[in-house]
Amino acid sequence: MDFAELAPDTSGYLGLVAYLQLGFFQSISMVSAISELAAKETLSTAAGFALSKHQGLVAEIRRRGEDPTEVMAPYVSRVDDFLLLTRGASVNENLLSIYITQGFLDDFFISLSDGLPHDVGARYASLLGADSGTSGIVSLLTDAITVDPKRAHFLAMCGRRLLGDTLLLAQSALVLEGHSESEEARIEPVFTELIATHTRRMDALGLTA
Secondary structure: OOHHHHOOOHHHHHHHHHHHHHHHHHHHHHHHHOOOHHHHHHHHHHHHHHHHHHHHHHHHHHHOOOOHHHHHHHHHHHHHHHHHHOOOOOHHHHHHHHHHHHHHHHHHHHHHHHHOOHHHHHHHHHHHOOOOOHHHHHHHHHHHHHHOOOHHHHHHHHHHHHHHHHHHHHHHOOOOOOOOHHHHHOOHHHHHHHHHHHHHHHHHOOOOO
16 A cells, blocks of 8 residues: 555645645744844745745646635645644744654655646646755754754654654545555555655754654
8 A cells, every 4th residue: 555545636635735835834934033133034935935835736726727725725724733733832943843844744745646647746746846945944953952952852852743743644634535444554654764754854953753
């Protein structure tokens, strides 16, 4: 069993991913607003990348002759709840949240695009695979850890919690109706490579996943 067998229909995929990218744009913008001046340019660039992805996906919805607001509407509550759940209490916690959740979910939905018609799936994957400004966020976090190494342990714990919450959102996007419990259990190994990539992201910060 792989993601291709469990992908939602094209409208459902686009609605969820487009609204999720809008949520990332808003989250990064909020962190930028409370950050030091030196970090604002880095974060405004990252926010611009998320907005560009959102706009590209909205254009794809319109290409299908559908209303973006209507297509995204079923996912507003789910995504808003997720973003609230993963919001941190400080700038660094929020930076880590953006780094982990956006990176994991972009990878997840790129993988899930294989289950869509090939001509559109490849286009959506290309949109999601564009730059997210990750290197700038990594620099901000590593600088903060260098200044106060005691942050590392706490951020590592935050990272483990964030991964759990992100996995739940990813799993909620899979179409499992009609699959037995044993088949549902088989989807867990499909996440192995995504979790390995998450571990490499944490390694880039010098944190234990």
